[in-house]
Amino acid sequence: MARGEKVLTVEKLSIDYISRRGPVQAVRNVSFDLYAGENLCIIGESGSGKTTMGMSLVKLSPPSAVIKKGTILYTLGGKEYDVRSMSEAQLRAFRWKEVAMVFQGALNAFNPVIRIKKQFLDTGWAHNMKDNKEILRRSEELLRFVQLDPKRVLNSYQHELSGGMKQRVLIAMSLLLNPKILIMDECTSALDILTQRTIINLLKKIKEEMGIAFIFVSHDLSLAAELADRIVTIYAGRVVEMGTTEDIFKNAVHPYTRGLIKATPTVTGNEEGLTSIKGTPPDLIRLPAGCKFNPRCEFPTTQCYQEEPELVSIGKDHYVACLKADQSRD
Amino acid sequence: MPAFLRRLAKNFLLRRLLAMFATIFLVVTLTFFMVRLMPGNPIEVYINQQMSLTGISYQEAQNQAASLYNIDLTSPIWVQWVDYMKKMAVGDFGYSFSSPGTPVIKMIVDYLPWTIFSVGISIFISFILGIFMGMYIAYKRGGWMDHILSSFASITSSVPNYLVGILLLIFFGVQLRIIPFSVMRGTAPAGVEPGFSLEYLWGIFAHAILPMLTYIISTIGGWILTMKNTTMTTMGEDYVLVAKARGLKESRIIVHYVGRNAILPLFTTLVMQVGLLIGGSPLIETIFVYKGIGYALSNSLAQRDYPVMQAIFLCITISVIFANFAADLLYSKLDPRIKSNVTE
Numbered sequence: 234m235a236r237g238e239k240v241l242t243v244e245k246l247s248i249d250y251i252s253r254r255g256p257v258q259a260v261r262n263v264s265f266d267l268y269a270g271e272n273l274c275i276i277g278e279s280g281s282g283k284t285t286m287g288m289s290l291v292k293l294s295p296p297s298a299v300i301k302k303g304t305i306l307y308t309l310g311g312k313e314y315d316v317r318s319m320s321e322a323q324l325r326a327f328r329w330k331e332v333a334m335v336f337q338g339a340l341n342a343f344n345p346v347i348r349i350k351k352q353f354l355d356t357g358w359a360h361n362m363k364d365n366k367e368i369l370r371r372s373e374e375l376l377r378f379v380q381l382d383p384k385r386v387l388n389s390y391q392h393e394l395s396g397g398m399k400q401r402v403l404i405a406m407s408l409l410l411n412p413k414i415l416i417m418d419e420c421t422s423a424l425d426i427l428t429q430r431t432i433i434n435l436l437k438k439i440k441e442e443m444g445i446a447f448i449f450v451s452h453d454l455s456l457a458a459e460l461a462d463r464i465v466t467i468y469a470g471r472v473v474e475m476g477t478t479e480d481i482f483k484n485a486v487h488p489y490t491r492g493l494i495k496a497t498p499t500v501t502g503n504e505e506g507l508t509s510i511k512g513t514p515p516d517l518i519r520l521p522a523g524c525k526f527n528p529r530c531e532f533p534t535t536q537c538y539q540e541e542p543e544l545v546s547i548g549k550d551h552y553v554a555c556l557k558a559d560q561s562r563d
Numbered sequence: 564m565p566a567f568l569r570r571l572a573k574n575f576l577l578r579r580l581l582a583m584f585a586t587i588f589l590v591v592t593l594t595f596f597m598v599r600l601m602p603g604n605p606i607e608v609y610i611n612q613q614m615s616l617t618g619i620s621y622q623e624a625q626n627q628a629a630s631l632y633n634i635d636l637t638s639p640i641w642v643q644w645v646d647y648m649k650k651m652a653v654g655d656f657g658y659s660f661s662s663p664g665t666p667v668i669k670m671i672v673d674y675l676p677w678t679i680f681s682v683g684i685s686i687f688i689s690f691i692l693g694i695f696m697g698m699y700i701a702y703k704r705g706g707w708m709d710h711i712l713s714s715f716a717s718i719t720s721s722v723p724n725y726l727v728g729i730l731l732l733i734f735f736g737v738q739l740r741i742i743p744f745s746v747m748r749g750t751a752p753a754g755v756e757p758g759f760s761l762e763y764l765w766g767i768f769a770h771a772i773l774p775m776l777t778y779i780i781s782t783i784g785g786w787i788l789t790m791k792n793t794t795m796t797t798m799g800e801d802y803v804l805v806a807k808a809r810g811l812k813e814s815r816i817i818v819h820y821v822g823r824n825a826i827l828p829l830f831t832t833l834v835m836q837v838g839l840l841i842g843g844s845p846l847i848e849t850i851f852v853y854k855g856i857g858y859a860l861s862n863s864l865a866q867r868d869y870p871v872m873q874a875i876f877l878c879i880t881i882s883v884i885f886a887n888f889a890a891d892l893l894y895s896k897l898d899p900r901i902k903s904n905v906t907e
């Protein structure tokens with residue numbers, strides 16, 4: 234696939250949470266790029282720091298999160314936005330207009346005492362859309378696009394909508410201002426299989442028809458298989474492998490990525506062959522020395538306990554952080 | 564059942580109204596039987612008192628009592644009850660005991676407005692100031708304002724209101740002599756024609772200032788603390804985060820996303836307070852010799868003026884029941900989640 238221009242550069246991003254027991258190293262030295270019109274999936278187990286990273290991309294991290302270092306740089310419409318140095322006012326205008334983020338907690342994403350219609354209007358007004366008719370026309374169009382009845386939804390309160398409906402309303406709302414990038418955090422996790430299906434198809438449609446760049450955050454590799462152009466796997470706050478979808482599913486190198494693939498039914502195709510990765514994710518306050526995956530790795534070497542591997546290129550667009558990257562290739 | 568009857572039966576408002584009147588009916592009936600059937604009930608006590616004091620016959624004393632309580636003591640009890648209920652329905656509460664010849668209803672009409680005026684304004688001011696302060700310190704958590712207001716609120720909300728009243732009295736009236744307390748007794752300035760003149764309005768306001776200050780000081784802490792609490796909880800809601808992600812203006816988020824949701828749980832308490840307002844505060848009004856319904860109540864208690872007591876208790880009961888009803892209605896107007904449960 235022809236690659237668009239680079240729209241987002243994340244470089245050496247590290248984020249800690251201040252906690253009583255000490256700093257929680259939720260994101261460590263993460264670097265990746267995003268290109269116009271592509272779908273980048275970020276995959277990792279629960280607690281691996283995906284949400285923490287996603288929120289920092291629009292500078293909405295909770296107060297206890299501290300960005301230790303790194304850059305988050307957008308290049309959109311010929312303009313550069315260095316998120317970390319933007320003022321609140323600049324950020325306010327930037328959010329949703331340039332980069333919209335659909336959160337993990339979408340089921341509770343709407344103000345319970347205001348009608349959905351008003352919340353669409355609110356969104357438009359905040360970004361200088363003055364014409365109510367125009368905002369509503371666009372809202373209705375988008376709601377139809379996500380296969381909802383616009384009149385009914387607009388006149389509803391959030392408690393009158395089902396989980397899947399709310400998720401779709403939020404997706405529709407995220408498209409209201411034609412953002413160039415859409416970040417979606419676990420936007421299908423809390424939903425049943427059929428509704429998940431609807432949303433996945435919807436996202437495919439958005440990608441094809443609107444040319445928006447996606448960052449799709451999930452713990453579910455089978456979703457990535459369907460949606461992604463490129464996949465990033467993160468473990469304990471760190472990128473351990475990054476490559477095209479084909480690279481990842483055909484030539485995964487990192488033991489963690491391979492473990493994830495083996496644990497995903499729709500990818501391996503047969504249920505019997507499924508094996509989950511043994512062990513549990515590490516404590517992000519007291520990380521093990523050397524490679525953070527060593528307690529769960531099948532064939533660690535002594536070096537693995539001393540040295541943390543760097544993310545290195547092992548092919549065009551294929552990067553991996555494993556000391557045995559060379560031997561472990563198929 | 565005919566369709567319109569079924570609709571009526573399903574009508575929330577109607578059901579609530581019926582329930583409300585049934586409660587009031589029950590309360591009035593209960594008061595009637597309590598006063599009439601209790602051993603050593605006030606009427607018997609009165610009759611005996613009159614007999615021993617003035618040496619009149621039982622018959623005469625009974626007649627006096629009957630006219631005082633506005634009931635016929637010779638007919639069967641259920642007839643008396645029907646009679647009593649009829650009189651209650653038109654606001655005929657009989658005559659006061661301690662000031663013979665004064666209808667109870669007139670006393671209520673004289674005293675009640677002052678309580679509604681002073682307590683009403685206090686509740687309003689206290690609520691408005693309280694929620695703004697509570698919200699402010701929720702946003703400026705850990706700042707000096709937070710420390711000051713939170714400590715003030717915890718202290719004042721744990722001190723009983725009559726103590727606040729006495730302290731104010733000592734502080735302003737006795738120690739500082741700022742407020743000429745002897746002139747401030749009562750509810751209205753002496754020698755000023757009642758009406759909408761500035762002088763009169765200022766006068767009644769000045770007379771109410773100490774009771775009002777007492778009410779405000781003793782209730783505002785509760786509002787501050789509750790509002791701070793609900794605001795902080797609401798600030799952590801997903802929809803507030805999403806509103807920020809949508810790029811909404813800070814002011815819009817504060818008012819429509821945090822404020823509206825944080826204030827909701829406070830409304831029930833507010834309306835209930837308005838309901839209790841009728842009871843006034845006997846202690847506060849007595850401390851400041853403010854002639855509201857609470858003052859009348861404590862006087863009637865001291866003088867065993869049963870007809871007055873009975874009428875005031877009835878007023879309190881009715882207003883509490885009404886407030887309950889109003890709270891339900893208001894809440895279902897303010898919170899769409901309740902409305903849809905109720906009108907389905």
Ligand SMILES: Nc1ncnc2c1ncn2[C@@H]1O[C@H](COP(=O)(O)OP(=O)(O)OP(=O)(O)O)[C@@H](O)[C@H]1O
Nearest residue numbers: 250257259278279280281282283284285295297517
């Ligand atoms: N506000 C916070 N304060 C302290 N620690 C936090 C906070 N939020 C998250 N963490 C910790 O940071 C780590 C990363 O959390 P994060 O929510 O980013 O994970 P995630 O990959 O999104 O997980 P999931 O798949 O469950 O959503 C976890 O160990 C979590 O316990």
Ligand code: SF4
Nearest residue numbers: 524527530537555556
């Ligand atoms: S570096 Fe060593 S421990 Fe880490 S994943 Fe590679 S082989 Fe396993």
Ligand SMILES: [Mg+2]
Nearest residue numbers: 283284337419
């Ligand atoms: Mg998450």
